[in-house]
Amino acid sequence: MKNRRSKQRKRAMKKRKGKRQRQNEGEIISPLIKKYWIQRYNLFSRFDEGIKMDEEGWYSVTPEEIAMMHAERCIDGVAGAATCVIDCFTGVGGNAIQFATQYHFVVAIDVDPQKVKMAYNNARIYGVEDYIDFIVGDFFHLAPSLKGEIVFLSPPWGGPSYKTIENFTMDLLKPKDGYSIFQVAQTISPHIIMFLPRNVDLHQVEELSWLSSPPLNFEIEENYVENNLKGVTVYFGGLACKQVKWS
Numbered sequence: 136m137k138n139r140r141s142k143q144r145k146r147a148m149k150k151r152k153g154k155r156q157r158q159n160e161g162e163i164i165s166p167l168i169k170k171y172w173i174q175r176y177n178l179f180s181r182f183d184e185g186i187k188m189d190e191e192g193w194y195s196v197t198p199e200e201i202a203m204m205h206a207e208r209c210i211d212g213v214a215g216a217a218t219c220v221i222d223c224f225t226g227v228g229g230n231a232i233q234f235a236t237q238y239h240f241v242v243a244i245d246v247d248p249q250k251v252k253m254a255y256n257n258a259r260i261y262g263v264e265d266y267i268d269f270i271v272g273d274f275f276h277l278a279p280s281l282k283g284e285i286v287f288l289s290p291p292w293g294g295p296s297y298k299t300i301e302n303f304t305m306d307l308l309k310p311k312d313g314y315s316i317f318q319v320a321q322t323i324s325p326h327i328i329m330f331l332p333r334n335v336d337l338h339q340v341e342e343l344s345w346l347s348s349p350p351l352n353f354e355i356e357e358n359y360v361e362n363n364l365k366g367v368t369v370y371f372g373g374l375a376c377k378q379v380k381w382s
């Protein structure tokens with residue numbers, strides 16, 4: 136009898152705990168980001184230590200593994216040891232953190248003060264906040280005063296609906312089209328990394344290299360996480376290993 140009661144009590148406790156957990160998750164997870172929650176450690180391996188993200192951050196932050204590859208590409212640098220990377224649309228800081236982890240100095244820019252706050256919080260969790268200069272501002276206004284060896288561009292892709300488009304063209308990038316963004320970036324440095332949707336129009340990527348005279352070298356890399364194609368990275372200038380030609 137006693138045994139059965141204690142089993143019932145344990146079952147009731149388990150049920151209450153499960154309900155509490157679901158309620159806690161419910162506070163964090165809105166229906167839109169529910170599908171991204173399962174990928175949280177792919178986005179930030181130290182997620183449980185207090186990483187902060189808003190709804191946009193959930194679907195737009197670069198997965199950590201990919202951000203690490205971007206940062207590793209810059210290790211040899213293009214201008215010696217002291218590399219400064221300008222992260223022009225930093226969001227919640229996924230890329231800035233990995234650049235700083237690889238001993239680069241980073242200027243992290245975002246027009247949204249809340250994003251910059253979250254990026255600072257997240258950089259502190261990774262212990263790299265002292266290597267990042269956080270700036271709240273519009274990249275296009277700030278560009279004439281920015282100095283750095285490498286420009287990193289992960290401009291907004293227009294939300295999760297980009298996946299439904301067959302051929303993602305440069306005019307779909309925000310807040311300006313891809314050609315305009317690239318042209319401004321080039322005024323800072325020819326060594327540019329651009330992180331783009333997996334369905335990006337590759338002929339238009341080649342056109343970006345023609346905006347410079349002589350045309351910039353470029354290299355295209357497909358980025359997978361757990362066998363899923365998450366995006367395409369284009370390395371320009373001294374960061375490209377080889378020039379890719381499209382017929």
Ligand code: ADP
Nearest residue numbers: 195224226245246247250273274289290291292
């Ligand atoms: P992606 O889908 O490529 O990851 P996001 O949707 O995260 O892009 O957008 C990146 C960030 O760019 C957002 O945090 C947004 O606030 C920021 N942003 C948008 N316009 C500007 C701008 N003109 N200057 C700087 N940051 C901007």
